Amino acid sequence: MARRRFLQRLGLVGAAAAGSGLLAGPAAAAPKPSPPGPDPRALHWLAGDHHVHTQYSYDAMHTVAQQVAAGRRHGLDWMVITDHGHVAHEKFAVETTYADVLKARAANPSMLLWQGLEWNVPSGEHATVFFDATKNEIAALHAFEKLFDGNVNGTNHTSDANEATALAALRWMSGQIDRGAIDSALMIANHPGRNGRYTPHEFRNYRDTAPHIAVGMEGSPGAQNDGGHRGGYGNAPGGDSWTGWPSESYRTFGGFDWMTAKLGGLWDALLAEGKGWWITSNSDIHQANGSRLVRPDTPGDWYDTHGGYPDPVDSGTPQEHADFWPGEFSRTVVGTASRSFRGVMDAIRGGRVWVGMGGxxxxxxxxxxxxxxxxxxxxxxxxxxxxxxxxxxxxxxxxxxxxxxxxxxxxxxxxxxxxxxxxxxxxxxxxxxxxxxxxxxxxxxxxxxxxxxxxxxxxxxxxxxxxxxxxxxxxxxxxxxxxxxxxxxxxxxxxxxxxxxxxxxx
Missing domain, CATH: 2.60.40 (Immunoglobulin-like)
Incomplete structure (x- = not known):
């Protein structure tokens, strides 16, 4: 009840928020035509990472402060904290993480730092979701996770009904923008080919339902130091995988997802429609390779009862992990008209983005x-x-x-x-x-x-x-x-x- 009053007090959800009534809301109005893009000569190119996990994910361990310090060390200008959607995360961790984000912003004024979410997309895979950091960002994030995360509401598996829930989530975000509750929102599909969960029609439906929010996908996944398979792309079709994907789509090519790397493949098929569908890159960091930090021992049910782990401790020995620090290997570089939260979001939305590896x-x-x-x-x-x-x-x-x-x-x-x-x-x-x-x-x-x-x-x-x-x-x-x-x-x-x-x- 306290959480529900918290959400209602900020005016982001109504009495139907805890049930299914909101899911049946009307589609958002078509976005207004985009104004001419900025003069290329006036752009500032800022490097960032939109897929960063902390101790508030069930499978990660670093603190927000440690991730931000690493991002600065490796030349990043902006970052998005994206802990996994989870029952315990929604129950315990959203506000706790936000307190750490606010401290990190104060300590690092040159870093544009968001608290987002790695959304378990109903009937799909994972996606980065984040809101403009100038208005009600945490209330919007908490409401969104409670209403639409597949782990929280049991809509993970592939079905027509769950696909419809994902589209309802996009319409909900668009509706919050229309009514002035939030200023801006973005969704980027993460590691799209890893498990074959996303279908081409889902990407088209996301884009066409909310082209100002659902803007693209990871061209190259994080976890690039996974020695067995870059990005964790060592899988085979499962029960929720789309049967139309060829076997090679479950692999990376030069570290890039097959959907991007294949000349004339899925990415090119979407671009052939003359509409934007942009690619990004990131670290997807859970545990940093080479770090001496380790998670302290905790009981097996610790995360479920706390929504996070204690701060990591120094083991004295460098550890081998699949992930690089933010900005160490992969980065997303955006061309923005202003060094601001909205400027970076507008740059991503406008596709003013290139991605690179290893400098x-x-x-x-x-x-x-x-x-x-x-x-x-x-x-x-x-x-x-x-x-x-x-x-x-x-x-x-x-x-x-x-x-x-x-x-x-x-x-x-x-x-x-x-x-x-x-x-x-x-x-x-x-x-x-x-x-x-x-x-x-x-x-x-x-x-x-x-x-x-x-x-x-x-x-x-x-x-x-x-x-x-x-x-x-x-x-x-x-x-x-x-x-x-x-x-x-x-x-x-x-x-x-x-x-x-x-x-x-x-």
Whole structure:
């Protein structure tokens, strides 16, 4: 009753919040057309991590303060704490975590820090969910977990009814924005191919129900130091898996999820509709590799009765784990018009994002010219049929060693073009046959900057362009290789990917 009064007092839920009445609410109104994107020259590029666990997850151990300190040490500007949705988490940990987040914000004013949630998506997998940190963020988070988390309300398994609950959750978030209870919300699907739980039509339904909230997926998962299988991608189809996925979709390729890494695959199929579906990367950290910290011994039911673990203690011996510290290996770099909570969220929502591993590239500038102001990542240009379109790329190469003590070297940068063909006839389709690498660029000499240009002449039909790059250590021709089960070596197979820019032809 106390929790219910807490939620009602903040005006985020009504009397139906504890039952199913809210799930049947009307769909949110269509979002307003997006205003023109910011001038690429005015953007600030900030590195971050949207998938970080702490001692308040049932399978993690580090404190909020330790995660934030590590993020700062590895050059991050923003982070999202995303502890697992769980009955004990909802009951005990939401406000306790928030107190730690507020302390960490005060101690680290240069770090933009959110408290989010790793949502157990009904009928799906996991997803990052977080709200703008300027209004009622904790009340919204608590209400959302109580109402819609699959572990809390028993809607994890695959079914049409549970799929509908996931869409109701998106409409609920959108409705809270419409009524002014919160300012902004985002959902990003985590490790999408790991268990085969997500279907292509679910991604399309999420995006079409709330395109201002459900904006994309992890292009590369965390847990990259899992020596058996990068990202924990060593699974096979289960009872809740979609039967349409091929066997290779359960593996990573160069550390990237097959849905992203496969040229002409699921990611390209979604982009072929001419709508944004952006990729990100993160640490998904639970226990940091190389840290001397360990969780103190506790009774087996400790988490269920406390919603968290005691602070970790120093064992005196470096520990081997699957996870890197935030920013140590993977990062999501966003182009924002302002260094603010809303600025970062708007950048993610707008697709102004590139992701990289191991410090392979330190900065990236992409501009597409086709008349009028150029567009950058996530943007679009509008040209007349028969016009030329020019892509200009500037990549700042690594000049400092990464954790291994080596300076990574970019061996090749690929410019990829994909056709835009409109809405998918098959909502479960996951291929786009008209996608290709149109040009590959190789850095010459040892200079710190690679600047290249490509011109599409006499364009006739709409398309998009996107980028990827590699250190060249493992590839199958131009394509990344499937990571070797039992022998993954993340530092020896580095890639970066950038989100697309659309070219509309009239």
């Amino acid at each position: 392979l590239v330190s900065a990236l500038d992409v501009r597409v010219h086709g008349g009028g102001r150029p567009a950058t990542l996530g943007g679009r240009v509008r040209v007349r049929r028969g016009d030329d379109v020019t892509v200009q790329i500037t990549a700042h190469l690594a000049t400092a060693p990464n954790t291994t003590g080596r300076i990574p070297r970019l061996a090749r940068l690929d410019l990829i073009r994909g056709a835009v063909t409109g809405p998918a006839a098959d909502r479960d389709g996951f291929t786009n046959p008209d996608v290709s690498v149109v040009e590959s660029f190789t850095p010459r000499g040892r200079g710190p900057v690679l600047h290249v240009e490509h011109r599409f002449r006499n364009v006739r039909d709409p398309f998009y362009v996107r980028l990827r790059g590699t250190d060249g250590h493992r590839s199958n021709g131009l394509e990344p290789m499937m990571d070797v089960q039992g022998a993954a070596a993340p530092w020896d197979d580095l890639w970066f990917y950038a989100n697309p820019i659309f070219v509309d032809v009239v």
